[in-house]
Amino acid sequence: MEIEQIEILAFLQRHSPFQELPAEQLHQVALSIDIGYFKAGTTILRFNDPLHALHLIRSGAVETFRRNGDLYNRLSEGGIFGEQGLLRGAKVRFPATALEDTLIYFIPGEVFQQLFDDNEFFADYVEVGDSERRKTTKAARQAQSNLLSSTVSSLLNREPVSIGSNATVWQAAELMTEQNVSSLLILHHASEPALNGTLAGIITDKDIRARLVAPGLKSETPVIDIMSPDPITIDQQQYIFEAMTLMLRYNLHHLPVLKQRHPVGVIAISDIIRYESQHSLFVVSRIFRQQTVAELQALTTDVQACFVRMVNEDANSQMIGSAMAAIGRSVKQRLLELAETALGPPPVPYCFLALGSMARDEQLILTDQDNALILDNRFEPALHDSYFQQLAQFVSDGLAACGYTYCTGKIMATNPEWRQPLTVWQQYFRSWIEQPTAERLLHSSIFFDIDGVWGQTQWAEQLQQLVSSTARRKPLFLASMTRNALSRTPPLGFFKDFVMEQDGKHNNSLNIKRRGTAPFVDLIRIHALAIGSEASNSFNRLKDITDAAVLPKGRAEDLRDAFEVIAMTRIRHQAAALQQGLEPDNNVLPEQLSEFERKHLKEAFQVLSNAQKFLKFHFKA
Structure with missing residues (x-):
């Protein structure tokens, strides 16, 4: 076997579905492969053209499209395409274009067919298709975290108990006792038609003790004198984790739930605890x-x-x-x-x-x-x-x-x-x-x-x-911020291999914060400043950026998914260190990641690299 074929074999051994093949079969695949190079923007496959090989990406990135021109998938190192066409009359079903300079390994159609016939895992893998594989993985994750992605409405099990803002504390306490509740919503009463039925405030058992009984006020005191006015609220369609965050942030025990500005219930800490298993x-x-x-x-x-x-x-x-x-x-x-x-x-x-x-x-x-x-x-x-x-x-x-x-x-x-x-x-x-x-x-x-x-x-x-209000009107400032942000680049080399830290203590590792999440935060912040977003959280900023349509179609979603991949790699690394009794850090060793994790981490870094190039162009840095 030639040196080049040895390198091909080593590459196949790192990527599914080839790494699951028997050694002898994998050896034959490596010997059969031809190599092609495509410059960025070059067409690789045209719809309905004859198709003679399975395409495996050695380096670079490729976009595949539906016949109407809509983007079907975006692939990088280790990705395969052309399998659907080979299974359906050896005609191209999804046209493909090189997104950047790309090396392709061509696996002959007859070799592909033999692998498909002889190896059940290989057949299952290519028959499903990459797009469907990603959907299946996502669905599994969502099923596992269903409780964490439920909406607030799922916590509501009774109609809200409320009283008008013209009531007395005695009337409020009597109603709370009758309904066996520890909190009571106070609604604007009918003399204020523009606000009628909307939330004016909330009182709790604690409010009655601290604001009425302790100061020695009379029970005929107006309820508005002891209520908490304009309380923090949440919409019924928001997620439970958002309700949890509000209650944590403001130390709340009761959180009114609204639908179109009108209260539909109240959730308490005990309701959250049933869903918030992390405590x-x-x-x-x-x-x-x-x-x-x-x-x-x-x-x-x-x-x-x-x-x-x-x-x-x-x-x-x-x-x-x-x-x-x-x-x-x-x-x-x-x-x-x-x-x-x-x-x-x-x-x-x-x-x-x-x-x-x-x-x-x-x-x-x-x-x-x-x-x-x-x-x-x-x-x-x-x-x-x-x-x-x-x-x-x-x-x-x-x-x-x-x-x-x-x-x-x-x-x-x-x-x-x-x-x-x-x-x-x-x-x-x-x-x-x-x-x-x-x-x-x-x-x-x-x-x-x-x-x-x-x-x-x-x-x-x-x-x-x-x-x-100020930053968005200062292009020089935004350009300067961009130049500053571009000083931290993702750790990818020319062939999309990881570039390791060489700093002694953390030698041959990836600093997932300095070279990953931090530059992501920087570039998201700059786009957010440019559109005048007042959001602080990076995901909320990305939502504002998406709504403002300042990025090419689909790129904001790519940023969100890539940011999540890098952030979760960092999070899992720190959690693993704690479980092993070690001091957590930000330095990830690639060999400790699975092949699946390494592949997706590289793809996420590539999204970051492309986003930085766009940032540099967009703000003329």
């Missing part, structure tokens, strides 16, 4: 009961166990990222409560910020702390900064104790630069956008993912609105 709600509820930093630190193993459970039960990256961010946000909020208890009330109002992955609801188990403080414009350093310096130090040290390591770049509220009045923050953001420098672009990539977690959270929203 992140339990972790959050325990966080708010801890009285010291040491007690919070003791929950670290529970947080890790929660992460591993979610991975093992097939939650997707958005669910996991949201739950982990909610846990991290809750730790931060409890630390701020403890800090204010120790230091006393703040001298001026403030907003404590979460940045980066926590702000995007994409936090994982391995993360550092990025945070900052917005202070009231009445802030005077000589009078007030000592308090906020101590508060920032208390929270930062507490986060480090709980597993959220100090930021090596000092993007923390302990740094006076990131502990400033609102007017200074507004100046920061304007200068970053209007006068981009290398340092300012770095700050933009960090601070443009921002979330207020405590205090005057509307200030964080004001900064988000400033960014969304």
